[in-house]
Amino acid sequence: MVRLDKNEIAFPDPEMYDGHEGLIAFGGDLSVERIWFAYQLGIFPWYNPGEEILWWCPDPRFVLFPDELKVSKSMRKVLNRNVFTFSENQNFKEVIKNCQQINRKEQSGTWLSDQLMESFIQLHEYGLAKSIEVWQNEELVGGFYGLQIGNVFCGESMFAKVSNASKAGFIHFVEKYKNDIESIDCQSHTEHLESLGARMIPKQEFLNILHQNNERK
Structure with a gap:
């Protein structure tokens, strides 16, 4: 595993380097420039706040191809009833804040540190990160965010405050952009x-x- 230099934005080549369970580097920083460069290489940060920054490129990789999207009959009924409405980039900060604070099964704490959250907010302000918001009765009840790199969307995290909210938002997003x-x-x-x-x-x-x-590009 390689230690990164804070003064140089560089990573091991993920094609040539295969660390333990996909862990290929540690250290460095969470600057906007480093994060953007990492994602273009297929590398992402994932670590416990307060500890060393860890950078990953796992093998195998979990990916969804839009033409393979599965929508259950029950979810199609939810969507057809217009239970939710959707928007994009209307409340990025609230989406990422909810992703940080939402309670998750079998997980204590959060991997999304304040510093990483601020970097993604900057990436959003630069037009590189986007959010999908899910609304019910004018209340934000779900959503997700990620980085858009050409025609690859790198999903980061999602949240739901009511049943089916994040699923509905994800399906809406995939169906809307399936050709892009x-x-x-x-x-x-x-x-x-x-x-x-x-x-x-x-x-x-x-x-x-x-x-x-x-x-x-």
Whole structure:
């Protein structure tokens, strides 16, 4: 595992370096420039606040391809009843704040530190990060955020205050952009996203998608 220099924005090549369980580097900082560079390489930060910053590129990678989206009959009924309304980039700060504070099963604390949250807010202000908001009776009840890198969307985190809110928001997003987004990076496995069609693919396949995407920019 490589220690990063705070004064140099550089990472090990994830194609050539395969650390333990996908952990390829530690240290560095959470500057906007470093985070943006990392995601273009298929690398993301994931660590406990107050501890060393850890950088990952797992193999296999959990990805959803829009044409493989699964929508259950019960979720289609929810969407058809217009239980929720949706918006984009209308309340990024509240979305990321809720993602930080929401209680999750079998997880104590949060991986989303205040410093990392501030960096993503800056990325949003630069037009590089986006949020999807889910509303019910004019109240923010769900949503998610991530980075848009060409036609690859790197999903970061989601939250729901009422049943089906985050699922509805995700389905709305995928169906709206199915012709514009080639893949959605979900990073690591969750049953929630697997039920929507996400699946594991080899790391190299995901990196090839990123390389092709970067070449088209």
